Amino acid sequence: MITNLEIALDEKNLELNTNMSSVMHGAIMELVSSEFAEEMHKQAIRPYSQSVYKIDDNKWIWSINTLNDYAAKNIINAITNNNSIYIKNRESELNISNYSVYKTSFDDLFTDNYLGEKRSRYLTMEFITPTAFKSNEKYVFMPDIALIMKSIISKYDTLSTTTDIMDDNLLDKIVEDVSIAEYRIRSRYFYLEKTRIPGFVGRLKLKINGSQNMVNMIHMLVDFAQYSGIGIKTALGMGVVKKL
Missing domain, CATH: 3.30.70.1900 (Alpha-Beta Plaits)
Structure with a gap:
């Protein structure tokens, strides 16, 4: 199963730009288990992608895509099971209430x-x-x-x-x-x-x-x-x- 999670971002709490994507990847690795993080680090082609980007003049999103059920269980579920995520590099909390999930195969x-x-x-x-x-x-x-x-x-x-x-x-x-x-x-x-x-x-x-x-x-x-x-x-x- 392929899963797309899109989370609306609030520019008031975070200084948003595309280069922030690497910071958000760090937040994911903090959230998942150390075993999963280590396994992903060793893979040349990882079963997920993610990025922060603007979709119109006033709206930024954090888009996370998992490309198999194993990645979805460890990443998508870990994110959506929380009300917020702490972004360590920004010393800020990201609210996880405004999001959408789409699945295909x-x-x-x-x-x-x-x-x-x-x-x-x-x-x-x-x-x-x-x-x-x-x-x-x-x-x-x-x-x-x-x-x-x-x-x-x-x-x-x-x-x-x-x-x-x-x-x-x-x-x-x-x-x-x-x-x-x-x-x-x-x-x-x-x-x-x-x-x-x-x-x-x-x-x-x-x-x-x-x-x-x-x-x-x-x-x-x-x-x-x-x-x-x-x-x-x-x-x-x-x-x-x-x-x-």
């Missing part, structure tokens, strides 16, 4: 995209928080079809218990069939303690050629990416993407 994502309405050959993604990749030990902070799709598929195949997507030729086929039709991208740093990581934010419109199965798969992967995030450090707040 890998099976639902497949059904919606393969058995539902016919999907368009055009798809627009909005990268809300700085997004970047690591390639050859260097940061890549420009949108690249191969890196975007490889990141999503790696997370999907690691966390799905029903289907695997990647095969030897799939990524080459995606690069052949998917192209960037339009973009409005700008660079933005993500600040993590004393480190700044280069990333990009903005909109990317994709054109999908090839079979309808290819179209359906790309839509399904981007739907999943709305929960998993894209690229590096999605547990700390980077790589939030929405499908428009």
Whole structure:
């Protein structure tokens, strides 16, 4: 099961910005058991993502996504079973009364995209928080079809218990069939303690050629990416993407 928890944040009590996401990750690790925290620290692909971001001019949210039941039990339940959470780095209490929970599944994502309405050959993604990749030990902070799709598929195949997507030729086929039709991208740093990581934010419109199965798969992967995030450090707040 995939679970999304969105908590409304009060700007009066917290100095809100996207870079606060790493502080909120610290609050989660303080809340969960030490065994779970240690287990997550060892995993290259973690079964959750979270970030703080603004959804309109006056509203900030803390969005937490868990990508399996184990993570939901340890993170979502731990948060919602409390009336408030102490944010140690801000010496402030966060009220947990104004929140919403949404659930879906890998099976639902497949059904919606393969058995539902016919999907368009055009798809627009909005990268809300700085997004970047690591390639050859260097940061890549420009949108690249191969890196975007490889990141999503790696997370999907690691966390799905029903289907695997990647095969030897799939990524080459995606690069052949998917192209960037339009973009409005700008660079933005993500600040993590004393480190700044280069990333990009903005909109990317994709054109999908090839079979309808290819179209359906790309839509399904981007739907999943709305929960998993894209690229590096999605547990700390980077790589939030929405499908428009």
